[in-house]
Amino acid sequence: MINKVRKTHKWLMAFIGLQFLIWSLTGLYMVTMDIHFIHGETLIQKRAAAPDLSKVDYSFNALLSDYPNANAVRLGEYMGTPVYRFVDADKGKLVIDAQSGERLPLVDEQTAVQLAQRYFNGISTVNSVQLISEGDPIPSELAPRHIPVWRITFDGMASPTLYISQHSGEVVTKRHTFWRAFDWMWRFHIMDYDDGENVSNWFLLIIGMLGTVAALSGATLTYHRFTDAKKERAM
Amino acid sequence: MQMSGINKTLHKWLSLLIGLQLLIWLGTGLYFNLMDSSKASGNGQRVSVVHQRPDVVQDLLPVSAISSAAPMRVGLLWLFERPYYQFIYEQGEHSYQPKREQLFDAYTGEPFSLNRMQALNIARRSYSGDGEFSAAELLEPPFDDYVQQQNPMWRVIVKDEFNTSIYLDGVTGQVLKHVTDDVRLKELMLKLHFMDYGNSGGFNHWLIISVAIATLMLASTGVIWLVQQYRSGLLSINVGSRPRTIAVNLQHGERIQVQVSANDTLLDGLACAQLYLPSICGGGGTCGKCRFNTSQQLSITSADRERISAQDLRAGYRLGCQHLASEVQDIEAVFTPRAPRRR
Numbered sequence: 352m353i354n355k356v357r358k359t360h361k362w363l364m365a366f367i368g369l370q371f372l373i374w375s376l377t378g379l380y381m382v383t384m385d386i387h388f389i390h391g392e393t394l395i396q397k398r399a400a401a402p403d404l405s406k407v408d409y410s411f412n413a414l415l416s417d418y419p420n421a422n423a424v425r426l427g428e429y430m431g432t433p434v435y436r437f438v439d440a441d442k443g444k445l446v447i448d449a450q451s452g453e454r455l456p457l458v459d460e461q462t463a464v465q466l467a468q469r470y471f472n473g474i475s476t477v478n479s480v481q482l483i484s485e486g487d488p489i490p491s492e493l494a495p496r497h498i499p500v501w502r503i504t505f506d507g508m509a510s511p512t513l514y515i516s517q518h519s520g521e522v523v524t525k526r527h528t529f530w531r532a533f534d535w536m537w538r539f540h541i542m543d544y545d546d547g548e549n550v551s552n553w554f555l556l557i558i559g560m561l562g563t564v565a566a567l568s569g570a571t572l573t574y575h576r577f578t579d580a581k582k583e584r585a586m
Numbered sequence: 587m588q589m590s591g592i593n594k595t596l597h598k599w600l601s602l603l604i605g606l607q608l609l610i611w612l613g614t615g616l617y618f619n620l621m622d623s624s625k626a627s628g629n630g631q632r633v634s635v636v637h638q639r640p641d642v643v644q645d646l647l648p649v650s651a652i653s654s655a656a657p658m659r660v661g662l663l664w665l666f667e668r669p670y671y672q673f674i675y676e677q678g679e680h681s682y683q684p685k686r687e688q689l690f691d692a693y694t695g696e697p698f699s700l701n702r703m704q705a706l707n708i709a710r711r712s713y714s715g716d717g718e719f720s721a722a723e724l725l726e727p728p729f730d731d732y733v734q735q736q737n738p739m740w741r742v743i744v745k746d747e748f749n750t751s752i753y754l755d756g757v758t759g760q761v762l763k764h765v766t767d768d769v770r771l772k773e774l775m776l777k778l779h780f781m782d783y784g785n786s787g788g789f790n791h792w793l794i795i796s797v798a799i800a801t802l803m804l805a806s807t808g809v810i811w812l813v814q815q816y817r818s819g820l821l822s823i824n825v826g827s828r829p830r831t832i833a834v835n836l837q838h839g840e841r842i843q844v845q846v847s848a849n850d851t852l853l854d855g856l857a858c859a860q861l862y863l864p865s866i867c868g869g870g871g872t873c874g875k876c877r878f879n880t881s882q883q884l885s886i887t888s889a890d891r892e893r894i895s896a897q898d899l900r901a902g903y904r905l906g907c908q909h910l911a912s913e914v915q916d917i918e919a920v921f922t923p924r925a926p927r928r929r
Contacts, residue, residue: 357867369809372808411662412645419643
């Protein structure tokens, strides 16, 4: 009997043992790398600049009468000026100068670089700047709803990248090599090698079930080794 | 002890140490693969809450008139057709991280906090089922139903078949989560998969890191073992059974011809012919009991070297579980009268 269990363990593992190695390696990466670091939280300066409320000459009142369909209005800061950011039911995402009430133009390249350098936590030079707008190919790490955005990559081992909304001037997402690597670890962990979004894939199901049988047979062998073998030796 | 012996010993002890967690990982992993994700989201009875606002809005106080510390950001939100300024002083990347904020009535400038009735009202409006509602309670973290959450939340318990609990942001009343038994099951599975037995809410803790290292070693020693087996010719795939006759010299000088399958190990092949070499481990190359002797020049596998003395190896002793029947023609062995333990 134990012989059959041993054969099951050996032959199943001969076919899927490599996946166990992959599960352990990818799992180890994911648990040892702090998830907040992975998500690039250390790439951004912790303290965002606060708006100077005494400079707000264009009030919420004025804003609501000029833009009655404004939703999710937030008063924040942009390049030293207090600004309103909101979504207008008709006009889309808008940024309004809270001093003058003027609409701010879309963020240009020079401003985008300045913003990126202000947000970026650390000292590094900008390596590349790229505008991604409607119709451009969108990298998989960027959600399409964020475009148009400036993609600003800094020099450095982990090639830190900030995506800055052309509308709001805010960082909409960021990436670095460790996050990109984490995404690959995830894909290999759940055996979904294209976009890593489908945990319910049949490949994982089959390998997972065979893996469970292989592990149970291994557990039986361990049990046998630590019980029967001892008894026999004592006899 | 030789390298291969260390490898097998490590594999054995590691499996004892972390085998249970490995099975838990496989079981919970299969659960995530098979679970109904729409049920596990808890949103089966959830509808979005739209706060109406009046057609005409005027006479909002300017934000500079609010007596408060300087905020990082100011939002405008509507509750029960009334505008409120949301002063955010501190906020993390994720909404569950600790934050500091305060609502102010945008007409009067007075600080505002939701009361129980208002919280209950919002919770009701977020729910499309027909369960019976309990009173709303403002609770401090930690929460069993939402381990990551580090801010106070309103909780409203609904008596329905799913045991729904509705959680709202403690300050703004925003609906954060509907927790049902399906959600609780998923959270339990996540807790087991992340080994989050200390309720850290995440998977970056020392316990899982040490077990992950041990698991990597278990998998590596397993792969090394397989490579050793492959090198010893014990992992070759041969389809069908090729019969082969070998000569076996028994203890009392008796010599018999035995037909065995060439693809089996000598231990298994002889067992099929009711000739049982002694064995405890059942063919793992670890107990060293299934010895035979031959005058042929057989290769020495790592398990042979581990379990048989150099002198005996020179004398032609090998392990029956480490050599295929196809390798030998003429052997000498001592058999046990019965099959090694059947279970």
